[in-house]
Amino acid sequence: MEPQFVGGQAIMEGVMMRAGTRVAIAVRKPDQTIHVETEERVSWSRKYPVLGLPFVRGSVVLLEATILGMQSLTKSTNLSSGEDEEELTPWQVSLTLLSSAVLAILLFVMAPVYAAKWLTGNGLAFALVEGIIRLVIFIGYVWGISRMKDIQRVFEYHGAEHKTINCLEAGEELTVENVRKHTLIHKRCGTSFLLFVMLISIVLFAFLSGDDLSLVTKVGARIALFPVIAGLSYELIRWSAGQTGRWAMVLVSPGLWMQKMTTREPDDSQIEVAIASTNAVLGICESEVKASGF
Helix, strand or coil, X not given: CCCCCEEEEEEXXXXXXXXXXXXXXXXXXXXXXXXXXXXXXXXXXXXXHHHHCCCCHHHHHHHHHHHHHHHHHHHHHHHHHCCCCCCCCHHHHHHHXXXXXXXXHHHHHHHHHHHHHHHCCCHHHHHHHHHHHHXXXXXXHHHHHCXXXXXXXXXXXXXXXXXXXXXXXXXXXXXXXXXXXXXXXXXXXXXXXXXXHHHXXXXXXXXXXXXCCCHHHHHHHHHHCHHHHHHHHHXXXXXXXXXXXXXXXXXXXXXXXXXXXXXXXXXXXXXXXXXXXXXXXXXXXXXXXXXXXX
16 A cells, blocks of 8 residues: 655645545635634545556646645635635636646746747757756746745745654654754645646656657647646655665756745644644644535
8 A cells, every 4th residue: 555645735824735545735814723624535546447557647636636626726826915715617718728738838938949949950959958948947937036025935845844754754742842953845836746747757758859740740749738747747756755765866956946935934824724734634623614615
Protein backbone atom coordinates (compact mmCIF):
# COMPACT_ATOMS: atom_id res chain seq x y z
CA MET A 1 0.00 0.00 0.00
CA GLU A 2 1.32 3.46 -0.95
CA PRO A 3 1.75 6.00 1.85
CA GLN A 4 -1.01 8.57 2.31
CA PHE A 5 0.44 12.01 1.78
CA VAL A 6 -0.96 15.22 3.18
CA GLY A 7 -0.76 17.99 0.63
CA GLY A 8 -2.11 21.49 0.55
CA GLN A 9 -2.48 24.84 -1.09
CA ALA A 10 -2.48 28.39 0.18
CA ILE A 11 -5.73 30.27 -0.40
CA MET A 12 -7.00 33.74 0.52
CA GLU A 13 -6.34 34.18 4.25
CA GLY A 14 -6.22 30.42 4.67
CA VAL A 15 -5.00 26.97 3.77
CA MET A 16 -6.57 24.02 2.00
CA MET A 17 -5.34 20.54 2.95
CA ARG A 18 -6.05 17.19 1.36
CA ALA A 19 -5.36 13.65 2.61
CA GLY A 20 -6.85 10.54 1.02
CA THR A 21 -10.51 11.24 0.29
CA ARG A 22 -10.80 14.15 2.71
CA VAL A 23 -10.39 17.84 1.93
CA ALA A 24 -10.41 20.69 4.45
CA ILE A 25 -10.11 24.45 4.26
CA ALA A 26 -9.44 26.82 7.15
CA VAL A 27 -9.88 30.56 6.65
CA ARG A 28 -9.29 33.51 8.98
CA LYS A 29 -12.52 35.55 8.90
CA PRO A 30 -12.75 39.34 9.39
CA ASP A 31 -13.77 38.79 13.04
CA GLN A 32 -10.47 36.84 13.48
CA THR A 33 -12.19 33.49 14.08
CA ILE A 34 -11.05 30.49 12.03
CA HIS A 35 -13.72 28.99 9.83
CA VAL A 36 -13.14 25.34 8.93
CA GLU A 37 -14.97 23.20 6.39
CA THR A 38 -14.41 19.60 5.36
CA GLU A 39 -15.55 17.53 2.44
CA GLU A 40 -15.22 13.94 1.31
CA ARG A 41 -13.94 13.98 -2.26
CA VAL A 42 -12.87 10.79 -4.01
CA SER A 43 -10.16 11.42 -6.57
CA TRP A 44 -10.65 10.42 -10.18
CA SER A 45 -7.78 7.95 -9.93
CA ARG A 46 -9.63 6.10 -7.13
CA LYS A 47 -12.85 6.00 -9.13
CA TYR A 48 -11.09 4.94 -12.33
CA PRO A 49 -7.90 2.97 -11.51
CA VAL A 50 -6.52 3.39 -15.04
CA LEU A 51 -6.14 7.13 -14.29
CA GLY A 52 -3.92 6.28 -11.34
CA LEU A 53 -1.30 4.42 -13.37
CA PRO A 54 2.26 5.82 -13.30
CA PHE A 55 2.90 8.45 -16.00
CA VAL A 56 -0.86 8.80 -16.49
CA ARG A 57 -1.74 10.16 -13.06
CA GLY A 58 0.39 13.30 -13.39
CA SER A 59 -1.98 15.10 -15.78
CA VAL A 60 -5.01 13.82 -13.87
CA VAL A 61 -3.67 15.07 -10.54
CA LEU A 62 -2.79 18.46 -12.06
CA LEU A 63 -6.27 18.97 -13.55
CA GLU A 64 -8.03 17.78 -10.42
CA ALA A 65 -5.85 19.98 -8.20
CA THR A 66 -6.53 22.99 -10.44
CA ILE A 67 -10.31 22.55 -10.16
CA LEU A 68 -10.16 21.98 -6.39
CA GLY A 69 -7.84 24.95 -6.01
CA MET A 70 -10.20 27.25 -7.89
CA GLN A 71 -13.16 26.17 -5.77
CA SER A 72 -11.19 26.55 -2.54
CA LEU A 73 -9.89 29.96 -3.60
CA THR A 74 -13.40 31.19 -4.38
CA LYS A 75 -14.71 29.92 -1.04
CA SER A 76 -11.82 31.49 0.88
CA THR A 77 -12.20 34.84 -0.91
CA ASN A 78 -15.85 35.01 0.14
CA LEU A 79 -15.13 33.96 3.73
CA SER A 80 -12.15 36.25 4.25
CA SER A 81 -14.04 39.27 2.91
CA GLY A 82 -17.29 38.52 4.74
CA GLU A 83 -19.26 38.48 1.46
CA ASP A 84 -22.10 36.13 0.60
CA GLU A 85 -20.91 32.81 -0.75
CA GLU A 86 -21.11 32.23 -4.49
CA GLU A 87 -20.32 28.73 -5.68
CA LEU A 88 -18.63 28.22 -9.03
CA THR A 89 -20.91 26.48 -11.49
CA PRO A 90 -19.53 23.69 -13.73
CA TRP A 91 -19.79 26.11 -16.65
CA GLN A 92 -17.74 28.75 -14.82
CA VAL A 93 -15.12 26.17 -13.88
CA SER A 94 -14.89 24.97 -17.48
CA LEU A 95 -14.65 28.51 -18.84
CA THR A 96 -11.93 29.43 -16.35
CA LEU A 97 -9.96 26.29 -17.16
CA LEU A 98 -10.26 26.98 -20.89
CA SER A 99 -9.15 30.60 -20.47
CA SER A 100 -6.20 29.51 -18.34
CA ALA A 101 -5.21 26.86 -20.89
CA VAL A 102 -5.32 29.38 -23.74
CA LEU A 103 -3.20 31.86 -21.77
CA ALA A 104 -0.70 29.13 -20.87
CA ILE A 105 -0.41 28.06 -24.52
CA LEU A 106 0.16 31.66 -25.63
CA LEU A 107 2.76 32.40 -22.93
CA PHE A 108 4.62 29.10 -22.58
CA VAL A 109 4.28 27.49 -26.00
CA MET A 110 3.63 29.93 -28.83
CA ALA A 111 5.68 32.87 -27.53
CA PRO A 112 8.87 30.81 -26.92
CA VAL A 113 8.54 28.93 -30.25
CA TYR A 114 8.07 32.03 -32.40
CA ALA A 115 10.68 34.03 -30.47
CA ALA A 116 13.22 31.22 -30.84
CA LYS A 117 12.52 30.99 -34.58
CA TRP A 118 13.07 34.73 -34.93
CA LEU A 119 16.32 34.62 -32.92
CA THR A 120 17.76 31.37 -34.30
CA GLY A 121 17.24 28.80 -37.00
CA ASN A 122 16.38 25.22 -36.08
CA GLY A 123 17.97 22.30 -34.31
CA LEU A 124 19.75 22.40 -30.97
CA ALA A 125 20.12 26.19 -30.88
CA PHE A 126 16.38 26.56 -31.42
CA ALA A 127 15.60 24.11 -28.61
CA LEU A 128 17.96 25.81 -26.15
CA VAL A 129 16.75 29.33 -26.89
CA GLU A 130 13.12 28.21 -26.73
CA GLY A 131 13.71 26.55 -23.36
CA ILE A 132 15.55 29.55 -21.94
CA ILE A 133 12.78 31.90 -23.06
CA ARG A 134 10.15 29.66 -21.46
CA LEU A 135 12.08 29.58 -18.19
CA VAL A 136 12.55 33.35 -18.21
CA ILE A 137 8.81 33.88 -18.75
CA PHE A 138 7.95 31.46 -15.94
CA ILE A 139 10.44 32.89 -13.44
CA GLY A 140 9.52 36.43 -14.43
CA TYR A 141 5.82 35.68 -13.95
CA VAL A 142 6.41 34.22 -10.48
CA TRP A 143 8.65 37.12 -9.52
CA GLY A 144 6.11 39.63 -10.82
CA ILE A 145 3.15 38.30 -8.88
CA SER A 146 5.33 37.95 -5.77
CA ARG A 147 5.53 41.76 -5.67
CA MET A 148 1.75 42.09 -5.25
CA LYS A 149 0.60 42.74 -1.68
CA ASP A 150 -2.31 40.26 -1.74
CA ILE A 151 -0.12 37.56 -3.25
CA GLN A 152 2.52 38.13 -0.59
CA ARG A 153 -0.14 37.26 2.01
CA VAL A 154 -0.94 34.09 0.07
CA PHE A 155 2.76 33.22 -0.04
CA GLU A 156 2.90 33.61 3.75
CA TYR A 157 0.09 31.08 4.06
CA HIS A 158 2.02 28.93 1.58
CA GLY A 159 4.92 29.02 4.02
CA ALA A 160 2.59 28.11 6.90
CA GLU A 161 1.29 25.16 4.88
CA HIS A 162 4.81 23.85 4.21
CA LYS A 163 5.97 24.30 7.79
CA THR A 164 2.91 22.49 9.13
CA ILE A 165 3.29 19.53 6.77
CA ASN A 166 7.00 19.31 7.60
CA CYS A 167 6.16 19.29 11.31
CA LEU A 168 3.54 16.58 10.77
CA GLU A 169 5.95 14.41 8.75
CA ALA A 170 8.57 14.83 11.45
CA GLY A 171 6.14 13.19 13.87
CA GLU A 172 5.85 16.23 16.12
CA GLU A 173 2.75 17.62 17.79
CA LEU A 174 1.14 20.37 15.72
CA THR A 175 1.65 23.44 17.87
CA VAL A 176 2.62 26.92 16.76
CA GLU A 177 5.98 26.58 18.52
CA ASN A 178 6.79 23.25 16.86
CA VAL A 179 5.63 24.32 13.40
CA ARG A 180 7.53 27.60 13.44
CA LYS A 181 10.96 25.92 13.71
CA HIS A 182 10.49 23.95 10.47
CA THR A 183 11.60 24.95 6.99
CA LEU A 184 9.55 26.77 4.39
CA ILE A 185 10.69 24.28 1.74
CA HIS A 186 8.96 21.02 0.82
CA LYS A 187 9.91 18.57 -1.92
CA ARG A 188 6.34 17.89 -3.10
CA CYS A 189 5.47 21.54 -3.66
CA GLY A 190 3.58 22.46 -6.82
CA THR A 191 6.20 25.12 -7.56
CA SER A 192 8.80 22.36 -7.95
CA PHE A 193 6.40 20.40 -10.13
CA LEU A 194 5.94 23.33 -12.52
CA LEU A 195 9.68 23.94 -12.74
CA PHE A 196 10.24 20.26 -13.56
CA VAL A 197 7.67 20.66 -16.34
CA MET A 198 9.73 23.52 -17.77
CA LEU A 199 13.04 21.65 -17.54
CA ILE A 200 11.78 18.33 -18.90
CA SER A 201 10.12 20.14 -21.79
CA ILE A 202 13.51 21.48 -22.88
CA VAL A 203 14.81 17.92 -23.29
CA LEU A 204 11.75 16.49 -25.03
CA PHE A 205 11.16 19.47 -27.30
CA ALA A 206 14.76 19.20 -28.55
CA PHE A 207 13.55 16.22 -30.60
CA LEU A 208 10.89 18.43 -32.21
CA SER A 209 13.07 21.27 -33.43
CA GLY A 210 14.15 20.05 -36.86
CA ASP A 211 14.02 21.90 -40.17
CA ASP A 212 11.38 19.50 -41.50
CA LEU A 213 8.75 20.71 -39.01
CA SER A 214 6.72 23.88 -39.54
CA LEU A 215 6.11 26.28 -36.67
CA VAL A 216 2.45 25.22 -36.53
CA THR A 217 3.49 21.57 -36.25
CA LYS A 218 6.00 22.40 -33.53
CA VAL A 219 3.36 24.24 -31.51
CA GLY A 220 0.85 21.41 -31.94
CA ALA A 221 3.37 18.74 -31.00
CA ARG A 222 4.34 20.62 -27.85
CA ILE A 223 0.72 20.90 -26.75
CA ALA A 224 0.17 17.18 -27.46
CA LEU A 225 3.24 16.27 -25.40
CA PHE A 226 2.09 18.10 -22.29
CA PRO A 227 0.45 15.02 -20.68
CA VAL A 228 3.73 13.13 -21.13
CA ILE A 229 5.73 15.96 -19.56
CA ALA A 230 3.26 16.30 -16.67
CA GLY A 231 3.43 12.55 -16.09
CA LEU A 232 7.21 12.50 -15.98
CA SER A 233 7.34 15.55 -13.70
CA TYR A 234 4.84 14.07 -11.27
CA GLU A 235 6.70 10.77 -11.01
CA LEU A 236 9.95 12.65 -10.41
CA ILE A 237 8.34 14.67 -7.61
CA ARG A 238 6.93 11.53 -5.97
CA TRP A 239 10.27 9.73 -6.23
CA SER A 240 12.25 12.66 -4.83
CA ALA A 241 9.95 12.94 -1.79
CA GLY A 242 11.59 9.90 -0.18
CA GLN A 243 15.16 10.53 -1.31
CA THR A 244 17.91 12.04 0.83
CA GLY A 245 21.00 11.20 -1.22
CA ARG A 246 23.35 13.86 -2.54
CA TRP A 247 22.53 13.43 -6.22
CA ALA A 248 18.80 13.32 -5.57
CA MET A 249 19.07 16.63 -3.74
CA VAL A 250 21.08 18.12 -6.60
CA LEU A 251 18.34 17.02 -9.00
CA VAL A 252 15.51 18.61 -7.02
CA SER A 253 17.43 21.70 -5.90
CA PRO A 254 16.14 23.99 -8.73
CA GLY A 255 12.56 23.38 -7.57
CA LEU A 256 13.52 23.96 -3.94
CA TRP A 257 15.24 27.19 -4.93
CA MET A 258 12.11 28.38 -6.74
CA GLN A 259 10.09 27.90 -3.56
CA LYS A 260 12.08 30.71 -1.98
CA MET A 261 10.11 32.98 -4.33
CA THR A 262 6.69 31.49 -3.56
CA THR A 263 6.90 31.19 0.24
CA ARG A 264 7.24 33.78 2.98
CA GLU A 265 7.68 33.44 6.73
CA PRO A 266 4.19 33.28 8.27
CA ASP A 267 3.12 34.85 11.55
CA ASP A 268 1.62 32.84 14.40
CA SER A 269 -1.96 33.55 13.35
CA GLN A 270 -1.30 32.12 9.90
CA ILE A 271 0.32 29.02 11.38
CA GLU A 272 -2.78 28.56 13.55
CA VAL A 273 -4.90 28.48 10.40
CA ALA A 274 -2.65 25.90 8.74
CA ILE A 275 -2.77 23.73 11.86
CA ALA A 276 -6.59 23.99 11.97
CA SER A 277 -6.82 22.85 8.35
CA THR A 278 -4.42 19.95 8.94
CA ASN A 279 -6.25 18.81 12.06
CA ALA A 280 -9.55 18.92 10.19
CA VAL A 281 -8.28 16.89 7.24
CA LEU A 282 -6.91 14.30 9.67
CA GLY A 283 -10.13 14.28 11.72
CA ILE A 284 -8.49 15.70 14.83
CA CYS A 285 -10.04 18.33 17.08
CA GLU A 286 -12.66 19.55 14.64
CA SER A 287 -14.26 22.33 16.65
CA GLU A 288 -16.29 24.77 14.56
CA VAL A 289 -16.16 22.46 11.56
CA LYS A 290 -18.91 22.74 9.00
CA ALA A 291 -19.10 19.33 7.33
CA SER A 292 -20.39 20.45 3.96
CA GLY A 293 -19.08 20.50 0.46
CA PHE A 294 -17.32 23.44 -1.12
